[in-house]
Amino acid sequence: MAEFVPETVPSYVVRQVFEQFREKPEFQKYLYKDATLNPTNPRDQANDFETQLVNQFREDEQLQELHGFQTQEQETLFYVARPLAVTESGCLVCHSTPEAAPENLIRKYGTEGGFGWQLNEIIAAQIIYVPARNVLQAARQNTRLAVSIFMGIFALALFILNGLLKRTVLEPLKPMAKVAQHLSEEDSPALPQSAQKREDEFNKLNNIARQGDELGQLARIFQRMAKVVYSREQGLRQQLQDVLDEVKHQDQESQDTYAYIQKVLQRSRELRHYFSQGKK
Template sequence: MLKNLKIGTKFNLILMLVFLVSIFVTGLALSRVLEQRAQNEVTSQALILIKTMNSVRSYTQNRINGLLAPRLATEPAFIPETVPAFSATEVFEYLRKNPEYENFLYKEATLNPTNLRDKADNFEAKLVEQFRQNPKTPEISGFRDFPDGQVFYIARPLAVTQQSCLQCHSTPDQAPKSLLATYGTENGFGWKLNDIIAAQIISVPSEDVFANANRTWKLIMGLLVAIFAIVVLLINYLIKKTVIQRIRKIEKIAQQVSTGDMSADFAEQSHDEIGGLAAAFNRMKASLEIAMNLLNQQNH
């Protein structure tokens, strides 16, 4: 079938094949690069925020707790600012009042929390169990669907690393009276040293980031398709002008010569391969003309 096609058609088929393969490979590679870039962007945002919250926790533990802890035994109500988890959560809620961060989430999801605000849901409880089953796992990340859209999360284990934490979380009789007065005796007890009791989770909205990456991909691919199309059309025009039309002209003259019209001339000004072919045809025509003249002379 290909043997019956004209040179121009064959060349166009090759160009289209190269065009399609190039677009496919380029699109696939570009998609992966942009997707990885979007992934890195949301991961970077999450890591910055989780490091910030850890700084708040450390400041509360090392500075605020020492100042306020003595008052826990005398105050009628518990002072939650002494708890690193409370301080980090409150600071993050202030951050969420900014419109650009309103869909970001921070939670120290706990299986048995003192403050029920920190109670882990089913998804978060599974993360805590994963950390408990694999204590050496430093971090778990992935995507989670919320009503407002998909988010990227990073979760890290939180363990009881200081003996002082057990003052409020071992047994009710060891806890400050102000804590019992505020939160009761049912929740947040039975913790043990070095036990993983929670997962620190930061959630970053990812749909907009990936949507921007998708729009960028479409824009770049559109430009590439347009550029490839222009290049194909330009090459096709040049091939037609510099090769196909000149070969057709030589073919037409050759047909005239084959019917005995020796006045036809393979006129070709260029010195390229096609010009050389035309010169060779002219020499062949001259040789043929001489041979025919000699043959006529012998016949007479």
């Protein structure tokens, strides 16, 4: 009969490595357990909570992991559990019947547990417990990091969006605003500097109007509107000038008529004076 060598059992090796890991003070409260319903070693006996986990794995063979929070000895722990199944027939040499098991295994653990296992049966849940405060602290750190990254990306996106907005929207709107400003000014369009400014702004507006996007369409509509307004402004100015010229002309005629009447009256007074002197 073969001899039982614990070091050949993967779960035993994992536990021994984990125990060395726990020798460090900061990891003393980390726990590893092969929570088994029918264990060979009594220390692997599943408690009520762990039994529920094993039963969940048995009820749903597609379930590969469970995790959450559990309170043990007045401390909240975060756990991760995975199913442990008998996948090799060689395992049944030690766990089928006490008669087939190695003698040194019987001497060490007895015949009360760890027998009657079946191939492909889920017999335990491999569970790691971690203090919840460590998990929450890591979560807070990750959250802060994620928020910082998000804020950085958001700020960069705003900066890029602001630049694109200025270049594609605000800058093309400036010529329209300046043309509208020139149209609203009361300066005479006959002034060379005013005419030159208007010509420059219309040229800039022409460049935008050539675009095939919405801004180009808006510029073309605004361009037509500006030309209509400018044309009507010119017409109104011309009509006003004609009216002023007519008023001046009529005023000049009135002044000439008034001067002529004054001359006639003066001549009449002179004649009356002359005749009055002759009679004497």
